[in-house]
Amino acid sequence: MMMNKQVKQALLHAKDTRAVFFASGALTQVGETFAATFPGAKAQIIADENTEAVAGEVARKSLSKAGIDLCEGLCFPAHPTLYAGYERVSEIVEVLARTPAVPIVIGSGTLNDLVKRAAFELERPYMVIATAASMDGYTAYGASLAKDGHKQTLPCPAPLAVVADVAVLAEAPSAMTASGYADLLGKVTAGADWLVADALGVELIDNRSWSLVQEPLRISIGQPEALARGDLKTIELLVEGLLMSGVAMQVHASSRPASGSEHQFSHLWEMEGLGRNLVPPLSHGFKVGIGSIAVAALYEELFESDLCAVDVDACCRAWPSFADLEDRARQAHPLLGDIAVAQLSGKYVSGEGLAARLNRLVEVWPKLRERLLDQLLPAIKLRDMLKVAGCPTTPEEIGLTREELKASYSRAQMIRSRYTVLDVAVETGLLDSCVEKLFAPGGYWASDS
Structure with a gap:
């Protein structure tokens, strides 16, 4: 799958991210993207019940087709809503530490930030499968987490690879x-x-x-009118803007x-x-x-x-x-x-x-x-x-x-x-x-x- 031209050009200057694929159907390319970005590595999926239902099955099939071994991961319950508290990072670190696999997070803001920080603490790269066009943090450096009683941005690199299936993003809650x-x-x-x-x-x-x-x-x-209607092309433009913002933060550190x-x-x-x-x-x-x-x-x-x-x-x-x-x-x-x-x-x-x-x-x-x-x-x-x-x-x-x-x-x-x-x-x-x-x-x- 070819990367978007503008994003591909931007990644030439990014410090961390090497591959970003966003288009309708991109989810079927998860295995190919993982194999090219992390050659020879095993994978470990972190998700919650909502994001697993949205993208888990297709992602697993794609990884299997590409010959990627999957280690046992972690799936958080859908309720109560996962909070970006640092204690969750420790929980994820404990699971990831059982294997040398590369984490793949399926999710958006909170899940991405939690896994981003956990991977950093284990000195591992990671990959994210986006499930909503909800923020610019997919390609951004740092994780916004609650620690020591207040929300703060903790240092950690951006993912090495991002896959964002526009058709999946369009099905996310409109909010x-x-x-x-x-x-x-x-x-x-x-x-x-x-x-x-x-x-x-x-x-x-x-x-x-x-x-x-x-x-x-x-x-x-x-x-904004087309976006509210769920127009795929407009959602794709939104995703491009969000991804480019994240890359800009990488470039500028x-x-x-x-x-x-x-x-x-x-x-x-x-x-x-x-x-x-x-x-x-x-x-x-x-x-x-x-x-x-x-x-x-x-x-x-x-x-x-x-x-x-x-x-x-x-x-x-x-x-x-x-x-x-x-x-x-x-x-x-x-x-x-x-x-x-x-x-x-x-x-x-x-x-x-x-x-x-x-x-x-x-x-x-x-x-x-x-x-x-x-x-x-x-x-x-x-x-x-x-x-x-x-x-x-x-x-x-x-x-x-x-x-x-x-x-x-x-x-x-x-x-x-x-x-x-x-x-x-x-x-x-x-x-x-x-x-x-x-x-x-x-x-x-x-x-x-």
Whole structure:
């Protein structure tokens, strides 16, 4: 089976993944792909009852046809829904350690992350058979797991091979496909945040990883109506966008190409367990979708401000010491204070450093503003696209009050060291006033909107 041309080209620069096949019927090529990627190796399948029912039989037949020996694996029950807790990694490691086989995980977000980390701890490569177009983590470095009381990204390589049968993905619950769409739509605001960090000299854009995400993005997110209908070609475009985002993170050895302030909202809510006890649990993508709208709305308020007229001296006089900032972080995050303080320490600058950054902002803002306007979509447009695709578009739909969302603007800025538009708003002293406008009558998040 031939690899998609764009993905094949992208893999030339990937650090881990060597083979990605996605097309209708790709599941029948699992054995051939495994044999070519892991010559002479035995295989061991990790799945749950749902993913086993969807793809297990065909995958096993394909492996058998290719002469691959299968060792006894592990199949989790369908209920309760598997949670990405680190204790599950230990359980998988125990099973995998019984043989020298290469793990094959059949599943999506949680299962993939659990096996990804387990394989890493045993210093083994692994393969994934995708069962839903629900997130961009299939080809991404790292696993998002709950450890030591909070959700965090643990280091581990991406899979050596990925097989994604578009016909199988199209049969996944529509909410999972919608979640993948929301995750991919978040690359719009993530790209804007990288433009900001690049223009201010905080984190320069890597053109290769930028293009892997941004070049196919508008096509991949451009047909939410067809996606909601289950159109196979549109699902294939979504999958391509998600896979390319994951590869970009491999290339850059960081999630920066695919994750900005919209993910900081999502990470905050995930760390606090928002929607964890729902059946099924609230998806990562749906939280990212609300975060994307929130960030786009903030950008629009900043565009209404004249950042060329920022009073740099006044901002520096108002700039808190790190000790004061630590106090604020602990008050804002009673349960996550240590994490917030550690992350803030990674991006805190002195008054002198702040002055240099703000002077640069004043200088570059006219051109940067134009680049941001070209990159972004209006918050209302993002909302409409998400709604058509079947995603939540209001905080209440994901279990948040307007007041909780309002507080999230400042709280999200504290829980990641990545520089984003939230930091621009904080450093210019405009965050509070912008957020007040967003929630005031006539603002985007007004209670009657």
